[in-house]
Amino acid sequence: MEPRRDPRGALVRPYAVTRGRTEPLQNIALEAVLSGTATQVAEARFAGHDKYRIASVCEGRPQSLAEIAAYTRMPLGVTRVLVADMVAEGLLTLHTAAPATGFAARMNLLGRVLSGLREL
Amino acid sequence: MDFANYDPAGANRSREIISAKIVIAGGFGVGKTTMVGAISEIQPLTTEALMTAAGVGIDDPSKVPGKETTTVAMDFGRITMAEDLILYLFGTPGQTRFWFMWDEIIRGAVGAAVLVDTRRITDAFAPLDYFENRNLPYVVALNRFDGAPHYEVEEVREALAISADVPLVMCDARQRESVKQVLVTVVEHAMLRLQAEHGFATPVG
Numbered sequence: 001m002e003p004r005r006d007p008r009g010a011l012v013r014p015y016a017v018t019r020g021r022t023e024p025l026q027n028i029a030l031e032a033v034l035s036g037t038a039t040q041v042a043e044a045r046f047a048g049h050d051k052y053r054i055a056s057v058c059e060g061r062p063q064s065l066a067e068i069a070a071y072t073r074m075p076l077g078v079t080r081v082l083v084a085d086m087v088a089e090g091l092l093t094l095h096t097a098a099p100a101t102g103f104a105a106r107m108n109l110l111g112r113v114l115s116g117l118r119e120l
Numbered sequence: 121m122d123f124a125n126y127d128p129a130g131a132n133r134s135r136e137i138i139s140a141k142i143v144i145a146g147g148f149g150v151g152k153t154t155m156v157g158a159i160s161e162i163q164p165l166t167t168e169a170l171m172t173a174a175g176v177g178i179d180d181p182s183k184v185p186g187k188e189t190t191t192v193a194m195d196f197g198r199i200t201m202a203e204d205l206i207l208y209l210f211g212t213p214g215q216t217r218f219w220f221m222w223d224e225i226i227r228g229a230v231g232a233a234v235l236v237d238t239r240r241i242t243d244a245f246a247p248l249d250y251f252e253n254r255n256l257p258y259v260v261a262l263n264r265f266d267g268a269p270h271y272e273v274e275e276v277r278e279a280l281a282i283s284a285d286v287p288l289v290m291c292d293a294r295q296r297e298s299v300k301q302v303l304v305t306v307v308e309h310a311m312l313r314l315q316a317e318h319g320f321a322t323p324v325g
Contacts, residue, residue, distance in 0.1 A: 014170055029228055030167075030196075031141040031208045062137050064208060066196055070165035075191075077170060095137040103318045107311065113140050113230060114307045116201030120159070120300055 014075050017050050022077060024084035028065050030076075033095040034083060035062040044091045050074070051086055058092060139206045142306055143226050145251070146235035147243035148214030151263045151293035153195045155235060156209045158299045160197025164211075168193050169221060192218045194225065209303075212247075222250060231257040231310040233302050235293065236276070238268045244280055257310040259287040261302045 015022055028034075036044070036058040044055030050072070057063055057071045069079040086092040144152045157164045171190040195211040210225050226232060234251060236244040244260075251258045260282055262273070271279075273288050282288055287305050292298045 030210065030225065031139045031206075031228070033137045033139045033206060035137065062206070064139060064198075064206070066167045066194075066208070066210070067165060067198070069167040070196075075170045076167050095139070103314065106314055109138065109140060110230060110307055110311045110314065112205055113201070113207055114304065114311070116199070116205060116207065117300055117304050117307065119201075120199070120296075 014078050015081075017074070018078055018081040021081055024080045025088050026084050028080055028084055028087075028094065030066045031064045033062045033064050034058050034068065034087070034092045035095065036092050040091050040093070044086070047086070047089065047091060050082055051091060054079070054082060054086060055091055062095065135204060137204050137206065139208060141208045141210060141229045142303055143210050143212060143229045143232035143256075144235060145212045145222070145232050145247050145258075146214070147237070147240070147247060150214070150235045150237045150240075150243065151265075152211035152214070152235055155233075155263070155291075155293035155299050155302075156195055156197040156211055158294055158296050159199065159303070160209060161200060162198050164195045164197045166193050166195050171218070192221050194221065219250065226254060226256050229256060231259070231306040233259050233261045233306050235291075236260060236262050236280070237265060238262055238271055238276070239265055241271075241276065241279060248280060248282065257306070257313045259289065259302070259305050259309055261289050261291045261293075261305075263291055263293045 036055045038059065041052075041055040041059045044052045047055075053072050054068055057068050063071070065080060065083055066076070068083060069076045072079065074082075083092060087094045144155050146152050153164050169192045171192055192213050194213055197209045199207040199209070201207055210229075212222050212225055232251060234244065234247050248260070260276075260280070262271075262276055273290065276282075277284075277288050287309050289302060289305055291302050
């Protein structure tokens with residue numbers, strides 16, 4: 001990705017793409033998974049270059065916030081602001097990241113991860 | 121009428137995808153990315169966080185002319201276990217001045233493996249201190265580098281003052297089977313801890 005430059009020749013500050021906002025609408029976890037349907041990606045086309053790139057990354061294969069940041073080469077904080085906006089706008093679907101809080105739900109998750117590892 | 125493309129907000133939430141996270145911690149150059157890469161289904165990816173003036177701990181940006189931000193990189197990998205379950209492995213940034221990032225990385229994690237290089241055992245003190253003061257289950261994995269001095273597990277436990285209830289295993293961060301075993305140990309330990317916290321007896325041994 002080409003670094004964007006402003007008229008003075010300096011690199012555009014990282015949060016310029018969020019119009020200076022540094023606080024996301026919701027604090028999405030690094031490993032929280034996001035997915036987008038073909039319809040959502042098509043809609044994201046009209047939401048600007050960066051949001052469209054994010055939607056494209058998630059199309060057909062669910063990706064975590066960390067993966068979206070890595071594939072789009074955007075800093076994590078910037079990505080989080082944009083992704084949270086897109087979730088609010090219905091352009092991405094946020095899946096629950098490690099939602100298991102009760103004992104039974106937590107044990108169930110750990111058990112599934114354990115058998116998943118053993119099957120590798 | 122054709123509703124095939126009808127997709128109101130929320131309708132596609134029917135299939136929830138759960139993700140879990142295991143943290144691979146340790147000092148600089150201890151083999152964290154190697155370990156992630158040995159088992160991840162994708163080449164380890166790097167995500168970068170910017171440390172701006174607001175996030176500065178020790179670094180003083182005023183003393184670095186023209187430099188307003190520092191980039192902190194974290195490497196991570198992915199294991200898709202089922203259509204609705206993905207395990208992520210996150211390596212911590214090695215440099216100790218980036219420790220404020222560790223808090224975010226460990227939040228919500230299943231547990232952690234602290235990787236130790238037997239040639240530089242003292243590098244492990246700081247990461248171990250960090251986990252001793254967090255409520256996250258962790259295990260210690262001794263990464264055996266070629267030509268490294270051989271220590272018995274119990275020697276290392278004593279040298280690093282690792283308490284008896286923390287599992288300590290040998291591993292080779294380059295070997296998939298070995299890494300898998302470390303991760304299995306992390307999850308088993310997390311399950312035992314959770315059971316103990318809920319009043320179930322911890323098996324002896």
